[in-house]
Amino acid sequence: MIDDPDIPLEEEELDALGERLADRAGDDGLLLDGVHGLLTAVSIGPGEVGPQQWLSAVLDSDEPFTDETEARQTITMLLRFHQAVLRELESLEYEPILGHIEEDDGSPHVSAAGWCEGFSAGVDLGGAAWEQRMQADPELLELLGPIVQLAADEELFDLGDGVAVAPLSEAEYESALDGIAAAVLDVQQYWREHPVSAEETGPAEKDSERVVPRRRGGRWVH
Numbered sequence: 734m735i736d737d738p739d740i741p742l743e744e745e746e747l748d749a750l751g752e753r754l755a756d757r758a759g760d761d762g763l764l765l766d767g768v769h770g771l772l773t774a775v776s777i778g779p780g781e782v783g784p785q786q787w788l789s790a791v792l793d794s795d796e797p798f799t800d801e802t803e804a805r806q807t808i809t810m811l812l813r814f815h816q817a818v819l820r821e822l823e824s825l826e827y828e829p830i831l832g833h834i835e836e837d838d839g840s841p842h843v844s845a846a847g848w849c850e851g852f853s854a855g856v857d858l859g860g861a862a863w864e865q866r867m868q869a870d871p872e873l874l875e876l877l878g879p880i881v882q883l884a885a886d887e888e889l890f891d892l893g894d895g896v897a898v899a900p901l902s903e904a905e906y907e908s909a910l911d912g913i914a915a916a917v918l919d920v921q922q923y924w925r926e927h928p929v930s931a932e933e934t935g936p937a938e939k940d941s942e943r944v945v946p947r948r949r950g951g952r953w954v955h
Contacts, residue, residue: 738812767851769830774855777921779929879912
C-alpha cells in the first residue's frame with residue numbers, strides 16, 4: 734500500500750477503504766459514500782477544516798484499531814481519499830459516490846442518503862458560517878437545491894416550523910441525483926466568490942434538526 738497521503742487512491746484501494754469503513758461503521762458510522770459527502774462539504778465550504786477535525790468525525794474512538802499498522806494504513810487511505818476529492822473538485826470533474834439499497838423485491842436502487850448524511854456532517858464541521866449564510870443569502874440555498882431536496886426526501890433533516898415536504902417522485906429523485914455534481918461545483922465557486930466574514934464565525938441558532946436516516950423500502954447495501 735502507498736503510504737504517501739498526497740497520492741489519490743486507485744480504484745482497488747477505494748474498494749478496500751470501503752470495506753474497512755464498513756467493518757468499523759456499526760449502526761451509526763459513515764460508510765464510503767458518507768465519508769465522500771463529508772469530505773466534499775469540508776473541501777468546498779468556508780474556512781479550513783483540518784484532518785484532525787474530520788478524521789475524528791469519521792473514525793469512532795469507541796472502535797479501536799487492532800494495531801498501529803492498521804491505524805496508520807486506514808488514516809493514510811482516508812487522507813489519500815481526501816486528495817482524490819480535492820483533485821476532482823479542482824479539475825471540475827467531481828462525481829458523488831452514492832450508495833445502493835436493495836428493495837424488497839431484490840432490485841437495486843441508488844440512494845443519496847449516505848452521501849447526504851456525510852455532507853451534512855461536513856457542513857456541521859464547517860461551523861456557523863454555513864447556516865448563517867443560508868439564512869441570509871437565498872442564492873446559497875438555491876445552489877444547494879438538489880442536495881436539500883434529496884436530504885429532505887431521505888428524512889435527514891427537518892425544514893422546521895412544521896414544514897412538510899412532499900416525497901420526490903422517482904423521476905424527481907433521479908433528477909436531483911443528476912444535479913449533485915453541478916450543485917457541489919457551484920457551491921464551491923460561491924464560497925470562493927463570497928468568503929466568510931468575521932461576523933459569520935459565531936454560533937448560529939439552529940431551527941432545524943437532522944433525523945436518523947431510514948431505509949427506502951429495503952435493506953441497506955453498499
